[in-house]
Amino acid sequence: MSEYVLEARGITKRFPGGVVANDHVDFNLRPGEIHALLGENGAGKTTLMNIIYGLYQPDEGQIFVDGRPVVIRSPHDAIRLGIGMVHQHFMLVPVFTVTENIILGAEVVRFGIVLDLPRARQQVLELSRRYGLEVDPDALVEDLPVGVQQRVEILKALYRDARILILDEPTAVLTPQEVEELFAVMRQLRDRGVSIIFITHKLKEVLAIADRITVMRRGKVVGTTTPDQVDEQKLAAMMVGREVVLEVQKTPAKPGPVVLDIRDLRVEENGVPVVKDVSLQVRAGEILGIAGVQGNGQTELAEALTGLRRPQKGTLVLDGKSMPFNNARILIENGLGHIPEDRQKHGLVLPFSIADNLVLCTYYKPPFARGWQRQPQAILENAERLIEQFDIRAAGPMVPVATLSGGNQQKVIVAREFSRPIRFLLANQPTRGLDVGSIEYIHRRIVEMRDQGVAVLLISAELDEIMSLSDRIAVMYEGEIVAVFDADKVDKATLGMYMAGARRQGDDELVAAGVRTQTRA
Amino acid sequence: MRSVLLSLTAIALALFIGALILLASGVSPLVAYGALLKGAFGDAQALQRTLEKATPLVFSGLAVAFAFKASLFNIGAQGQLLLGAIIAAAVGFGVEGLPPYIHAPLALLAGATAGALFAAIPGVLKVYTGAHEVITTIMLNYIAINLTDYLADGPWKDRSPMNIVARTPAILESARLPTWGPIPSGFVISVILAGVIYWLLWKTTFGFEIRTVGQNRHAARYAGISVAKVMIATMVISGLLAGLGGAVETQGVVGRYQPGFNVGLGFEGITIALLAKTHPFGVVPAALLVGAMKAGSSQMQFAADVAKEIIDVIQALMLFFISAEFLLRRMLRMKEEAGEEKLVLSTGWGSGD
Known part of the structure; x- marks a missing residue:
């Protein structure tokens, strides 16, 4: 038996346009541990996980499962190797029951064709009991709170015999209470031998739950540590590359x-x-x-x-x-200035340029318009000034805001609202x-x-x-x-x-x- | 640039499969397509025919494309076009004693207004009741068809002793649109309008509002844009374009309103708008392409002895490949870019969201 259930060695992934999302990344996971993968948005955490889950192919490097080299070409391969992933945005059918969602794609059948729901339901019940994940197998997913939906996602992975569970920013959508419940679930899973990779950028959570912490910055691993060796200040400095x-x-x-x-x-x-x-x-x-x-x-x-x-x-x-x-x-x-709750739904028009988004509330006023005529020059100059002033990281004022990171998208909104x-x-x-x-x-x-x-x-x-x-x-x-x-x-x-x-x-x-x-x- | 490539690929694929069908029916595609080309562009007369066929398609294509920019699917261009055609005819034969430079524009204006008012109905219904414009415009198309049929066979019927069919009297000479050499003036108007629509969409604050509503109506509301006003105004302008297309067809080609003469012109606007990737400058070449195929089809039938309907098959294939964009992207190994403006074919089913 190898020391690690999962090991990635020297993983490099380049994207078109010269972005190196992963630069010779080493990562390993011990049996029955919660390993936090910490990094800012765009640090390469999700890319690494997508490689491990078979959604991307690495340009260089090798992945080992139980010490054996493997090639993971698709999520199908990953599932066969016992790797399960819970994405940030759930992949559930709202109008199906919990049982139906869990077995979807791995249905229990009789005579090779007839769906055996009673047996599937029984299996789901057993599974949720075994791992202490309470959930009503007959509830419709759309009626469930977000925290419970997430539990269904985890059960989905466990139902497919996952021993390695990747949780991609699982706390982003949860209330503080739900986060506590999730942590309890994660501890139970760990105690029953499941190895968990926990992706996050929240320092407190990492210190609260992780057994080991690997920090990534700009596509590289900065280091691996344990919660008792670091505090928030140190982790933040590792993540950002400067004192925060x-x-x-x-x-x-x-x-x-x-x-x-x-x-x-x-x-x-x-x-x-x-x-x-x-x-x-x-x-x-x-x-x-x-x-x-x-x-x-x-x-x-x-x-x-x-x-x-x-x-x-x-x-x-x-x-x-x-x-x-x-x-x-x-x-x-x-x-009125307004930073809306959902920046992508209310705050931005994603396909529009930074420049257009920066005048979303003032487009009809001078100097951005004269009568009916828009004034592209004034709109462009405004964008250049605000990009500089609010430190928005982007290739230029005309790129669509959809291409920006979440932090920079929020800066666009802040720049627009605060410059009025x-x-x-x-x-x-x-x-x-x-x-x-x-x-x-x-x-x-x-x-x-x-x-x-x-x-x-x-x-x-x-x-x-x-x-x-x-x-x-x-x-x-x-x-x-x-x-x-x-x-x-x-x-x-x-x-x-x-x-x-x-x-x-x-x-x-x-x-x-x-x-x-x-x-x- | 990418969207031009996608459209060209769709057209090429459609022509290729059309060629295979021709081969299978024992006809040389070269001969057939050659005859098609000759019938469409071979001489001045052919060119005029192509331009005449293309003209109403530019109007209806612009109408549909314009509505798409606010993410409204105006399937009602057909009905708006019919009303525009018959109202222009009514003004054309009913108003006497005007000089051409007043009579012709007046008839055009009347047709455009008819289309605009008719299109306002689904706009208002959508905004105030949430009724989806796809459903209401389809319904209103039937109303337009039956209303125009009734008018042409009833109150506005041509009562001359020789006439037995449903049609209006011929419009007066003063209402007719001139043709300059092989170029119909209606075509010139349509091309100018494509430029105006481009200007409206991309250079004015109103266009910015339309595109904002089209891409994210929640953000539009957040920014203080009246989504209701923008949607109604967009439908009105869309209907105005379609109605104008009908008026131009009446005053430039048909010379009266006769049921059956404008069939499909509005619906083909959907094909044109999609081929053009909803860009007003794409609408003109797309309409010319379809217009040329229609104009050349008789020559092709005559010279190569293939049924005209092969043209409909090719058109349908074009639409198919344009709609199956996913397939084309795979073939061209083209990735969807983040932040590409998306064409939303239907929003607001049920939830009003």
């Missing part, structure tokens, strides 16, 4: 007059209230963070505030002026899915906007982000603001209690803080 400031540097806020004033905002979804009579005031020069587990009305609140949704009730006042709802244009013209004269910034999950370097950069810019007197409303599922950026923190639970704190007078554990709905401040306190207009009857 993980703590946000900021001076105390100097709040000015109220810029955003919303009262009794009520949003209903199919007749069910999801934002329940929320009032909020954000002052110039302060960051108000909204903490809360995802799905507690934050998305709907943000949509109502940015002209994307008409609330059932409420008022919105910006800089003393009453604003209409469901009209993004008027809000933008009155000083804005009074109120709504930043919704501004660093989701970004690497350490980009997070540092975007945090710094948001604090700069605050210091210039912009009122910032920050919505984030990352409690660390809320804690380190906000001057005041409001907790949202089931569509209501249940507590408001000064950021320096509260800790994570306390916030967690309010986020989970275990506690709420008294109505009198909430009214005094301006997040309710009246006490409940």
